[in-house]
Amino acid sequence: MNTDRCILHSDLNNFYASVEMVKNPALREVPIAVTGSIKDRHGIVLAKNMLAKGFGVRTGEVLWQARKKCPALLAVPADFPAYLAMSKAVRAIYARFTDRIEAFGIDECWLDVTASRYLFGDGENIAQTIRETVKRECGVTVSVGVSWNKIFAKLASDMKKPDAVTVVSPENYRETAWKLPAADLLYVGKSTARKLTFLGITTIGELALYDEGALIQELGKWGKVLHEYANGNESSPVREAGDERTVKSIGNSLTCYRDLEEEDEIYMLFLLLADSVAGRLLESGLGRAGTVKISVTDTDLRRYGKQGKTEGPTRNAKELADTAMHLFRTLETKGKPVRALGITVCEFSENEQLDLFGRSEQEEKRDRADKAVAGIREKYGNSAIRRATVMQDEHLSELDIKDGHIRPGGDAK
Amino acid sequence: MQHYEKVCVEVLARFPKEGGIRPVSLLWEDGRQFIVERVKSVGRVPAHVGSLLPIRYTCIIGGREKELYLERERMRWFVEVPSS
Secondary structure, eight states: OOOOOOEEEEEETTHHHHHHHHHOGGGGGSOEEEESOTTTTOOBEEEEOHHHHHTTOOTTOBHHHHHHHOTTOEEEEOOHHHHHHHHHHHHHHHTTTOSOEEESSSSEEEEEOTTTHHHHOSHHHHHHHHHHHHHHHHSOOEEEEEESSHHHHHHHHHHSOSSEEEEOOTTTTTTTGGGSBGGGSTTOOHHHHHHHHHTTOOBHHHHHHSOHHHHHHHHTHHHHHHHHHHTTOOOOOOOOTTOOOOOOEEEEEEEEEEEEOSHHHHHHHHHHHHHHHHHHHHHHTOOEEEEEEEEEEETTOOEEEEEEEEEEEEOOHHHHHHHHHHHHHHOOOTTOOEEEEEEEEEEEEOSOOOOTTOOOHHHHHHHHHHHHHHHHHHHHOGGGSOOTTGGGSHHHHHSOSSSSSSEEOSOOO | OOEEEEEEEEEEEEOOTTSSOEEEEEEOTTSOEEEEEEEEEEEEOOOSSSOSSOEEEEEEETTEEEEEEEETTTTEEEEEEEEO
């Protein structure tokens, strides 16, 4: 076990709700839930403040469910530009201490402060300074975990909240990290947690002491990884700030303002999404996509997914939408109306696929048309040119393809 | 707990050649003008009133210490007035 590194994991507490309370301090006195747009039916609790938490309001709940527990719950629509601005300001504080900052979502970061200790004192000191500075300058709080690896640092930041520093050291990890449920370990999802329970493993300590061979037998190579994690043997580097990860997929999803039942309506939404995905694909320079994944949420909030190959690598919106529709037809959705749809594309090939006889004139033409559309949108905005199919529905056709309504859904973190 | 009201004000400012923004004077709602005699400190400090990441200028105005806030994103200045 290499314990030479010093890693912090800093987690902004109740982030969206905290920013809303900075924007409007009166919200500190009432239970609030930050939700997506209610009009467009993203009425899901994205975050809540401590008062709402006291009533048992949970992230991911639908607003009406939350209101059953807390009738006075005030819904505040999400303001993503404000959250981004705050996140950027907090990261600028981290950057005073190290250039090795790896973001994990908008509100969490790992910081490698191994070398910074010569300048700013030990890890706990740096963590305390960061905690105080963020509060003093930005008006929000962080919980910081300190350890020698990313996994334990993340566990530590969850132990004491809000506005706290927790150290998991080689001396105390058996009494701290090992006492936590195995499900708290990063990357242990519901299904892995269930498998671990079958093996009689409930805590991280039990996972760490379990026979590695038996774990591998049960969970495959993932078993080895988790065993290492539980033992604090994690040495992946904290990426340097600005060190972009390779994008493995591009996706968008949309909750429609009304339920969709007819196939042509669903196709219309797929086209709208495919247009946006194709646009982002062209912009990204990743090439063409070989695989399309769709996600479907029905009115009972059941989620379905399916993936399949495109006919050939493509970045054409219509081809993507056609593949998506084909996949949709093969899904068994129990015939319920559709509430939300998503398209994600992956398996990019950078080079143009050369047909034995060269690309057909039709393909060339379509490619030129796609680029022309992208050009028009760049110059005059996303709504300057729209598909006639989509214009059958006034509300849908008003949606700005790239801004706001369509959320990036499938980008690899 | 003391409550405050956010009052947006008109400010004349200077952009020094070394960079940054410095308030020069403040125009109050009733037309009075107050000269900023000195800026004691500048830094990011949350306000008591609703404001996202304002910059606080601790100034000497009329011989007394006053705090002026700048919301950079909206390029707007405000002061906090105690309310009952």
